[in-house]
């Protein structure tokens with residue numbers, strides 16, 4: 001398959017919740033956006049975590065981390081107890097990562113990943129980011145998308161902290177359209 005045939009990425013500003021958004025519509029018809037190891041490589045490159053290769057086993061580990069972050073973030077957003085198994089996975093991936101942050105002369109941060117441990121190092125960066133977000137170390141609020149088929153955990157950094165959807169262009173837009181059609185039905189339906 002060519003890249004164009006794969007589901008496109010939902011790219012956000014927060015690494016950890018953008019990673020969990022590689023599976024969308026979890027409560028509806030789920031869409032897997034990293035269906036192959038190659039697509040995980042593509043996704044990591046977008047976030048400055050370029051790796052040379054990825055095996056099917058590493059993809060499975062990545063998805064396990066993704067669902068663990070999703071479970072922990074959901075618990076944090078709803079105020080429920082953290083699922084212990086999910087915490088274990090996140091902490092384990094964080095501990096195994098050996099990525100090094102380096103500062104460029106332009107004042108930018110780069111991640112230096114090991115040549116043989118690339119995927120594990122990249123997952124370590126993502127796990128550490130999830131810990132930052134879920135623990136409240138970063139300025140923002142974890143929330144769940146208002147779309148009943150989505151319920152993605154997202155990180156609201158808006159000033160008012162009242163964001164309702166994981167993504168305005170998809171879930172937000174769909175809800176707006178649904179409301180528009182519902183209203184039109186009401187005004188044009190002669191029986192109603």
Ligand SMILES: [Zn+2]
Pocket residue numbers: 145146147150151152165166167171
């Ligand atoms: Zn959503």
